[in-house]
Amino acid sequence: MPLNIGAATPPPNGEHRPEPYAGRERKRAALLAIFVLSWVGTTLAWALMESRGVSSPTLRAVFAANIVFHPLMFAMVYWRLLPEPVVDLSCLLFATGVCAACMVLRLYFPSYGGRIDLEPLYLWIPVIYVFAFIVAGHKSSLRISLGIMALFLVISLPYLLQSPSSRFANFTVQLHMVSAVLVAALYFFSSYQQRLQAAQLTMDELATLSHTDELTRLPNRRRISQVVGYELTRFERYGRGFALIMLDIDHFKDVNDRFGHPVGDRALKALALRARQALRDGDTLGRWGGEEFVIVLPEAGLDDALRKAHALCAHVARAPLIDDLSITISCGVASVTPADTAESLFHRADAALYAAKQQGRNRAESAAPA
Ligand SMILES: Nc1nc2c(ncn2[C@@H]2O[C@H](COP(=O)(O)OP(=O)(O)OP(=O)(O)O)[C@@H](O)[C@H]2O)c(=O)[nH]1
Numbered sequence: 001m002p003l004n005i006g007a008a009t010p011p012p013n014g015e016h017r018p019e020p021y022a023g024r025e026r027k028r029a030a031l032l033a034i035f036v037l038s039w040v041g042t043t044l045a046w047a048l049m050e051s052r053g054v055s056s057p058t059l060r061a062v063f064a065a066n067i068v069f070h071p072l073m074f075a076m077v078y079w080r081l082l083p084e085p086v087v088d089l090s091c092l093l094f095a096t097g098v099c100a101a102c103m104v105l106r107l108y109f110p111s112y113g114g115r116i117d118l119e120p121l122y123l124w125i126p127v128i129y130v131f132a133f134i135v136a137g138h139k140s141s142l143r144i145s146l147g148i149m150a151l152f153l154v155i156s157l158p159y160l161l162q163s164p165s166s167r168f169a170n171f172t173v174q175l176h177m178v179s180a181v182l183v184a185a186l187y188f189f190s191s192y193q194q195r196l197q198a199a200q201l202t203m204d205e206l207a208t209l210s211h212t213d214e215l216t217r218l219p220n221r222r223r224i225s226q227v228v229g230y231e232l233t234r235f236e237r238y239g240r241g242f243a244l245i246m247l248d249i250d251h252f253k254d255v256n257d258r259f260g261h262p263v264g265d266r267a268l269k270a271l272a273l274r275a276r277q278a279l280r281d282g283d284t285l286g287r288w289g290g291e292e293f294v295i296v297l298p299e300a301g302l303d304d305a306l307r308k309a310h311a312l313c314a315h316v317a318r319a320p321l322i323d324d325l326s327i328t329i330s331c332g333v334a335s336v337t338p339a340d341t342a343e344s345l346f347h348r349a350d351a352a353l354y355a356a357k358q359q360g361r362n363r364a365e366s367a368a369p370a
Helices: 022-052 057-078 089-108 119-135 138-162 167-209 221-238 252-259 261-277 302-317 342-358
Strands: 242-249 284-289 292-298 329-335 364-366
Touching: 022 057, 022 119, 022 167, 057 119, 089 119, 089 138, 089 167, 119 138, 119 167, 138 167, 221 242, 221 284, 221 292, 221 342, 242 252, 242 261, 242 302, 242 342, 252 261, 261 284, 261 292, 261 302, 292 302, 302 329, 302 364, 329 342, 342 364
Parallel strands: 329 364
Antiparallel strands: 242 292, 242 329, 284 292
């Protein structure tokens, strides 16, 4: 099989590390986008009311405050000045309760507030829908928003039926309409965002799978080739040496023939675990194919690697691998030289492995320099 040598690619350890803050960063980006959307929505609502001539000095003051509030929230989230999560369910319930109470008072007990005008307070209703889309996934948010819309509709319906042509009825209808458009926009945006996240997740999973051996879950041949390519680049650029150990199970065909393929598979997995335990964190153990494994040892010279290979042979042979099945391994060791390419390095390690097999197995041999 031809080598797939990647250029200076990622971390030498061969394991996929998920970006720890990716989810939180996406949430933050969604929140910022929602602020922009909500700002545009409320500004449009204001413009609509002005064009219909149903605005008032109080409403103008409220909308102006709203227009300042959104950039302020945007800045606070953008510069991480708020604790996380910014909004939770209790926040949403509280805001809904306050707005519902204001609506009841304004519609049915207009004189209750005395000199306090309750009307502007329930202009915060669109913000509640924004909250709803922050606290939950897009489907739950839609259900919560529709529930809140139904609540406000039920509260205002008797008033709308009773005085359909009043200025305030007109305003209430417009508010419901703006709310419906806002919820639809938020739902669209948030489901799009969720689809993007799912696609990103699938891509991450695919990337991991394409570098992982299915049976042992170790880095596969492609990944090992990339790691060796990365180490070669480091060697050429900074003179940091590294070594390879090629490791092959002795008489593995007999294991399959005597105990069957499934037992052979279990042995391969157990060997992967046992070998991994004997290595340092920065070393990469991968499955090269069949019963052959490769270990990449960064910063190791030939003697270090040979010592490690001897220790590995002893470590594997020391106790049965699975049940009563004991196996031995042979190792070929090569360390990088300036004359090496990835192919020549693998070739030399393979030749050393062949020598180890020839000399009786359960042993390690080192390659002659390139
Ligand atoms: N169970 C199992 N066996 C595998 C797998 N891949 C390769 N093999 C077996 O590994 C065996 C390799 O046999 P050989 O190449 O003759 O090597 P060997 O018997 O180990 O002999 P030496 O390497 O010379 O010590 C074959 O029987 C393959 O079928 C696998 O994924 N699972």
